[in-house]
Amino acid sequence: MSFDSVLSWWEGHEGLLQLLLEALGETVAMVFASGFIGFAIGIPVGIVLHLSKKNGLLEHHFLNKILGMVVNIGRSIPFIILLVAIIPFTRFIVGTTIGTAAAIVPLTIGAIPFIARLVEGALLEVPSGLVEAAQAMGAKPAQIITKVLLPEALPGIINAVTITLVTLVGYSAMAGTVGGGGLGDVGIRYGYQRFDATVMMITVVILVFIVQLIQSMGDHFVKYVDHR
Amino acid sequence: MIQIKKVNKVFYQAGRAIHALSDINLSIEQGSIFGVIGSSGAGKSTLIRCVNLLERPSSGSIIIDGVDLTKLSTQELTLTRRKIGMIFQHFNLLSSRTVFDNVALPLELAAVSKDKIKEKVNSLLELVGLTDKSDTYPANLSGGQKQRVAIARALASDPVVLLCDEATSSLDPATTQSILELLRKINSELNLTILLITHEMAVVKGICAQVAIIGDGKMVEKGPVGDIFAHPKTELARQFIRSTLDLTIPADYRARLLPTRVEKSFPLVRLEFTGASVDTPVISQLARQFDIDISIISSNMDYVGGVKFGLMLAEFFGTEDAALKAVAFLKEHNVEVEVLGYVI
Numbered sequence: 012m013s014f015d016s017v018l019s020w021w022e023g024h025e026g027l028l029q030l031l032l033e034a035l036g037e038t039v040a041m042v043f044a045s046g047f048i049g050f051a052i053g054i055p056v057g058i059v060l061h062l063s064k065k066n067g068l069l070e071h072h073f074l075n076k077i078l079g080m081v082v083n084i085g086r087s088i089p090f091i092i093l094l095v096a097i098i099p100f101t102r103f104i105v106g107t108t109i110g111t112a113a114a115i116v117p118l119t120i121g122a123i124p125f126i127a128r129l130v131e132g133a134l135l136e137v138p139s140g141l142v143e144a145a146q147a148m149g150a151k152p153a154q155i156i157t158k159v160l161l162p163e164a165l166p167g168i169i170n171a172v173t174i175t176l177v178t179l180v181g182y183s184a185m186a187g188t189v190g191g192g193g194l195g196d197v198g199i200r201y202g203y204q205r206f207d208a209t210v211m212m213i214t215v216v217i218l219v220f221i222v223q224l225i226q227s228m229g230d231h232f233v234k235y236v237d238h239r
Numbered sequence: 240m241i242q243i244k245k246v247n248k249v250f251y252q253a254g255r256a257i258h259a260l261s262d263i264n265l266s267i268e269q270g271s272i273f274g275v276i277g278s279s280g281a282g283k284s285t286l287i288r289c290v291n292l293l294e295r296p297s298s299g300s301i302i303i304d305g306v307d308l309t310k311l312s313t314q315e316l317t318l319t320r321r322k323i324g325m326i327f328q329h330f331n332l333l334s335s336r337t338v339f340d341n342v343a344l345p346l347e348l349a350a351v352s353k354d355k356i357k358e359k360v361n362s363l364l365e366l367v368g369l370t371d372k373s374d375t376y377p378a379n380l381s382g383g384q385k386q387r388v389a390i391a392r393a394l395a396s397d398p399v400v401l402l403c404d405e406a407t408s409s410l411d412p413a414t415t416q417s418i419l420e421l422l423r424k425i426n427s428e429l430n431l432t433i434l435l436i437t438h439e440m441a442v443v444k445g446i447c448a449q450v451a452i453i454g455d456g457k458m459v460e461k462g463p464v465g466d467i468f469a470h471p472k473t474e475l476a477r478q479f480i481r482s483t484l485d486l487t488i489p490a491d492y493r494a495r496l497l498p499t500r501v502e503k504s505f506p507l508v509r510l511e512f513t514g515a516s517v518d519t520p521v522i523s524q525l526a527r528q529f530d531i532d533i534s535i536i537s538s539n540m541d542y543v544g545g546v547k548f549g550l551m552l553a554e555f556f557g558t559e560d561a562a563l564k565a566v567a568f569l570k571e572h573n574v575e576v577e578v579l580g581y582v583i
Contacts, residue, residue: 144331147291148345148396149321158344162335238376239334 020209027210030197035217037111037192041183044115046176049122053175054168056082056123057130058156068142068152085124090182093117094189101189114191118182126175133167134160166237173229177222184218194218241267241290241400241432246299248285248456259285260296261456267434267449269399272426274447274464275436282456283436287404290434291323292316303400321349324393328405330385332377338364338388339373345395363391367421383414390421394429401425403435407442415439419446440480444468444543452476469514469546481511486537486550488579496580504581506555506562507536511575514546521572529565531557554582 021027056078062068063075088096094117098108101116137160145159161168184195194214202211248260259282267273277283288294290301292308301308303323311319332341339360346356364370367387377385386406393401403422407415423446426433437443443450443464451461452475460467460476471477486509488496497504526533533553540549555562569576 138329138331140327140329140331141333143293144325144327145344145348147293147320147323147325147402148348148392149317149319150348151317154348158347159333163333165335236335238378 027201030201031194031213031217034192034194034197034214037196038180038183038194038218038221040111041114041118041186041191041193042176042179045118045122045183046172046179048115048119049126049175049179050172052119053123053126054130056127058134058160060127060131061134061160062152062156068155082124082127085120086128088121090117090121091185093121094185098189109190111186111191111193113189114183114186114193117189118179118186121182122175122179125178126171129171129174130164130168133164133171136167137163166233166239169229169232169236173226173233176225176229180218180222180225240269240304241265241273241434242300242302243286243290244300244302246286246289246296246301248282248289248294249297258456260289263299263453263458265451265458265461267432269432270426270430271449272422272433272435272447274443274450275434275453276438276440276443276450277436277453278438281453283438283453284404285456286453287402287434287436290400290402291320291325321345321396322398323400323402324396324398325402325404326386326389326393326406328408330377330382330389332385332388332392334377337374337376338369338380341377341388342391342395345392349396359395360391363394366394366425367391381414382410383417386410386414386418387421390418390425394425394431398431400432400434403433403437405437406435407439408437412441415442416445422446444541465543465545466514468541468543469548471513480548481550486539486552488552489536492536492582495583497583498580500559500581501583504583505557507579507582508553508555508566509577509579510551510553510569511577512540512548512551513573513575514548515573516547518547519572521569521574525565525568528568529557529561531555531561531565552579 060075060078060082063071063078065072065075067075094114097117097120100120101113102108104116105112107113141159141163142155145155150158183191183193184198186193187196187199194217198211198214201207202214243263243265246260246263247258250257250259263286265273275283275286285294289296290303292301296309300310303319306319308316308319333344336344342360342363343356346359351359361370361373364373367390369384369387369391372380372384372388377388380388401422407418410418419442422433422435425431435442435447447464449462450464450467452459452467454475460471460473467476468480471480488507492507496507500506522533522535525531533555536552536554538549538551538553540547540551555565557565566576566578
């Protein structure tokens with residue numbers, strides 16, 4: 012496909028630009044809104060998972076077991092099933108089951124356990140000696156969390172944020188199933204169902220670009236905060 | 240003053256009880272440097288961790304300045320720990336904080352004002368000689384510098400006690416000496432009680448006034464450093480001291496070693512000098528009196544607390560009769576002699 016043919020194709024599909032921009036906006040809205048809410052809930056859940064572990068700072072066997080089980084269940088439900096399974100809950104929260112806002116609910120629910128496990132893993136990377144040193148210098152549990160665990164795990168947590176956002180870009184493509192819109196939805200409807208390979212290609216390229224951008228920004232932040 | 244009274248620690252592993260510490264009693268004077276030495280797995284790490292209750296003793300009490308730590312509530316313990324500094328083998332500095340912020344951490348925990356923190360941290364960095372590294376991250380420091388930061392951090396809350404958990408074990412000998420020098424300095428300047436555990440004899444010898452030897456979770460012996468090394472009373476203490484001094488027979492000598500004396504072979508002997516040995520120049524006396532030439536192969540002699548002690552591996556060149564007499568002479572002078580064999 013030469014440059015000229017791309018140009019002429021483009022002239023025949025002027026409405027498409029508008030469509031793609033809208034879809035891009037929807038994807039960004041879905042990814043970042045669900046990501047933001049997901050972190051707000053998932054990070055504390057991850058912290059609790061870590062602290063309540065055996066030999067953890069605030070060991071609590073029962074809480075750890077229950078929370079771990081809930082997280083595992085959340086992690087094991089395929090997203091496409093979660094999307095339709097929680098429709099009543101989505102309606103309860105946003106009042107509708109279609110549209111971008113409705114897609115944010117299952118995306119968030121899907122992201123929380125994912126983030127929780129990643130954050131738990133990041134906290135696990137903090138050497139236990141640091142917590143011990145803090146205890147030895149008379150730090151209270153809350154101080155250990157805010158002054159030792161979280162700052163030391165920050166590179167890992169930022170990494171978790173990056174991985175989650177990238178995963179959410181992928182999940183958001185499925186949100187078309189509930190009329191959530193977004194680039195994935197455009198790709199399926201125009202590209203796959205109408206056999207328009209060019210549209211499919213364009214959406215894929217944009218998605219690749221978004222993922223690259225998120226990843227390199229994440230890497231940059233990690234590099235900035237990581238002094239290990 | 241630290242008092243460790245009847246401390247026991249039992250770990251349960253797969254349903255089996257492991258006695259990490261059995262009935263440990265220790266009393267450490269304010270302002271003294273006390274060393275606990277033992278081989279790995281002896282329980283010395285558990286012991287020091289029991290002092291600030293990082294490890295809670297199964298029974299017994301830890302009394303620091305009259306307060307029994309085992310009887311304190313969690314909050315009281317947290318506050319009391321601020322008066323007990325601790326440094327570790329692996330430094331345990333926060334990688335996310337600069338040198339300044341690491342030293343400032345204990346002060347932040349105690350909600351000290353920013354101005355006071357700045358003043359205190361700067362004076363501590365001066366004490367440990369790291370003023371120019373204030374804004375450096377720990378990853379860019381050498382091991383010795385990291386331990387200096389850790390010492391400054393441990394001193395930030397003006398502790399009365401400093402616990403050193405194998406603090407020099409991952410440092411090279413020269414750096415070890417400089418850290419010990421620093422510990423000695425803060426001990427005398429701040430009248431700080433230092434309890435250190437180590438497996439290195441050089442550390443105990445270099446800095447401690449008193450030492451306790453611990454083996455298999457039991458206190459084997461304790462007393463002034465010179466006394467312990469010179470007059471070990473128990474077999475365990477003796478074994479331990481010997482293991483720190485141990486001389487092995489070089490491989491080529493071992494290959495030429497015969498169990499009995501034959502023509503043109505000479506005895507290879509191991510001499511062990513202890514505090515009981517008569518303090519005379521026995522080696523040169525031997526040579527003169529019995530007409531034997533002595534070739535020292537290797538030796539590990541030391542002088543601590545007014546006594547010489549150590550091991551020596553030597554060959555006695557001379558007649559069989561002279562060698563026997565020389566051995567008898569050494570035994571008379573309380574030097575322990577063992578004929579390891581005869582070298583061709």
